[in-house]
Amino acid sequence: MGILQPLEGNMAVAEAMRQINPDVVAAYPITPSTEIVQTFATFVADGKVDTNYVAVESEHSAMSACTAAAAAGGRVMNATSANGLALMWEILYITASLRLPVMLTVVNRALSGNINIHCDHSDTMGARDAGWIQLYAENVQESYDNLIQAVAIGERMDVRLPVMSCLDGFLVSHSYELLEVEDDDAVREWVGPYKPNRPLLDIENPYTVGPLDLYDFYMEHKRSQWEAYPTAMQAVIEEGKRFGDAFGRHYGLMETVELDDADIAIVALGSAAGTAKDVVEQLRDQGVKAGLLKLRCFRPFPGEQIAAALAGRKAVCVMDRAASFGAGTGPLYHEIAAAMYGAGHAVPIQNIIYGLGGRMLRPEEIETVFRDLVQIAESGKVTETCKWLGVRE
Amino acid sequence: MKHYPPDAKWHEMADAGIIPQAGNAREYDVSGWRSEHPVRDAECCIQCLFCWVYCPDSSVIIKDEKVVAFDPVHCKGCGICAQVCPKQCITMEPGGEMPQE
Numbered sequence: 001m002g003i004l005q006p007l008e009g010n011m012a013v014a015e016a017m018r019q020i021n022p023d024v025v026a027a028y029p030i031t032p033s034t035e036i037v038q039t040f041a042t043f044v045a046d047g048k049v050d051t052n053y054v055a056v057e058s059e060h061s062a063m064s065a066c067t068a069a070a071a072a073g074g075r076v077m078n079a080t081s082a083n084g085l086a087l088m089w090e091i092l093y094i095t096a097s098l099r100l101p102v103m104l105t106v107v108n109r110a111l112s113g114n115i116n117i118h119c120d121h122s123d124t125m126g127a128r129d130a131g132w133i134q135l136y137a138e139n140v141q142e143s144y145d146n147l148i149q150a151v152a153i154g155e156r157m158d159v160r161l162p163v164m165s166c167l168d169g170f171l172v173s174h175s176y177e178l179l180e181v182e183d184d185d186a187v188r189e190w191v192g193p194y195k196p197n198r199p200l201l202d203i204e205n206p207y208t209v210g211p212l213d214l215y216d217f218y219m220e221h222k223r224s225q226w227e228a229y230p231t232a233m234q235a236v237i238e239e240g241k242r243f244g245d246a247f248g249r250h251y252g253l254m255e256t257v258e259l260d261d262a263d264i265a266i267v268a269l270g271s272a273a274g275t276a277k278d279v280v281e282q283l284r285d286q287g288v289k290a291g292l293l294k295l296r297c298f299r300p301f302p303g304e305q306i307a308a309a310l311a312g313r314k315a316v317c318v319m320d321r322a323a324s325f326g327a328g329t330g331p332l333y334h335e336i337a338a339a340m341y342g343a344g345h346a347v348p349i350q351n352i353i354y355g356l357g358g359r360m361l362r363p364e365e366i367e368t369v370f371r372d373l374v375q376i377a378e379s380g381k382v383t384e385t386c387k388w389l390g391v392r393e
Numbered sequence: 394m395k396h397y398p399p400d401a402k403w404h405e406m407a408d409a410g411i412i413p414q415a416g417n418a419r420e421y422d423v424s425g426w427r428s429e430h431p432v433r434d435a436e437c438c439i440q441c442l443f444c445w446v447y448c449p450d451s452s453v454i455i456k457d458e459k460v461v462a463f464d465p466v467h468c469k470g471c472g473i474c475a476q477v478c479p480k481q482c483i484t485m486e487p488g489g490e491m492p493q494e
């Protein structure tokens with residue numbers, strides 16, 4: 001049985017890492033994820049884990065060391081944020097291409113400039129094409145649960161992909177929450193021992209990893225990698241169910257609130273979905289048929305499932321905590337609009353960009369989004385595709 | 394030792410772009426990359442082995458601890474051997490054809 005403990009998001013993540021007991025952690029701390037590796041380093045120093053903790057000189061080195069350690073055959077974890085993730089960029093693609101299940105907690109933070117340490121999703125949205133699975137947590141409990149599941153998802157032999165377990169900087173990482181921390185043995189048993197695929201340290205069976213790969217073979221290798229993502233999506237579903245069966249908290253690709261009969265709905269990732277839940281319930285009390293789709297799994301992108309869930313709504317708003325400069329909208333909007341169009345659902349979709357650099361998202365603001373959706377549902381038209389919310393106009 | 398044929402389909406190969414054997418770079422002929430080739434004056438050579446140490450492609454062939462030739466399959470003609478030779482006994486000659494010593 002788990003016990004209820006008040007923990008900050010970062011501490012809960014460090015606690016999950018302690019329970020998972022990885023072989024290698026190679027990290028370069030950065031705000032707001034610093035406490036994760038700082039706390040974990042004390043676990044290493046106190047002998048509470050068997051982990052080889054590698055202090056490196058940059059995030060580029062951190063992810064290089066993690067990728068190499070995973071290729072060698074280790075279970076590997078790490079944590080970072082924003083500019084740290086950006087410095088890992090080159091290696092992120094390689095980790096995924098080599099099909100190495102490195103587990104990276106990303107505490108979401110704005111990418112500069114100007115320099116800002118607070119939450120938005122510009123860091124992980126930028127890394128969306130790198131080939132990593134991406135799970136987004138709403139709160140501390142989910143941050144803890146998602147990381148444990150990430151290990152099981154990424155390490156499945158039919159998946160073998162790295163996973164980013166994302167939580168909102170400060171809003172979740174530095175917020176205390178009463179969460180259920182499961183028993184150490186139960187977590188270790190649920191995750192299971194790590195079985196490396198082709199470890200390089202198996203010197204009896206040498207092979208070549210990451211060779212020069214030109215126009216004659218590269219495209220076949222990318223096509224092969226492409227095949228892993230539908231399987232990974234299935235793994236997210238199955239491991240979410242298996243986790244729920246073991247610990248009582250079930251997970252899937254997404255969570256919906258009052259969506260089935262909703263006329264108007266918003267889509268959000270991360271902590272904003274928590275605020276939106278309250279607003280949905282308030283509006284329901286007032287007779288407004290409002291609903292919410294909280295997307296948990298952004299990569300692989302469950303376009304068909306999202307389209308099916310949003311079909312039949314009279315108006316939808318996609319909330320982006322990142323701007324895709326030059327695109328005219330946020331990145332989540334692009335993908336949902338494409339999924340809806342592909343599925344043949346002509347639902348008017350509003351896009352909102354909010355919360356950049358930690359700008360607070362208040363319930364009253366979410367309510368204005370719903371009020372606008374009522375108008376859009378009546379007219380059937382979106383007058384301005386992308387609006388900025390909470391900015392001084 | 395397994396080689397994938399040039400027409401191997403994506404699902405016929407190991408994932409992650411690996412080559413299921415090690416040390417296969419020696420099977421890759423890069424002689425076509427050369428626009429120049431090294432020529433060593435054996436009379437002038439003092440057998441310091443600097444060229445052997447510095448060659449990035451392990452293309453300086455040694456026999457009984459002495460330089461005897463350059464590897465015509467793996468030398469890319471980079472000229473590092475000529476640069477590091479303290480006696481300037483190696484010159485880079487035009488053309489990719491590498492006569493056997």
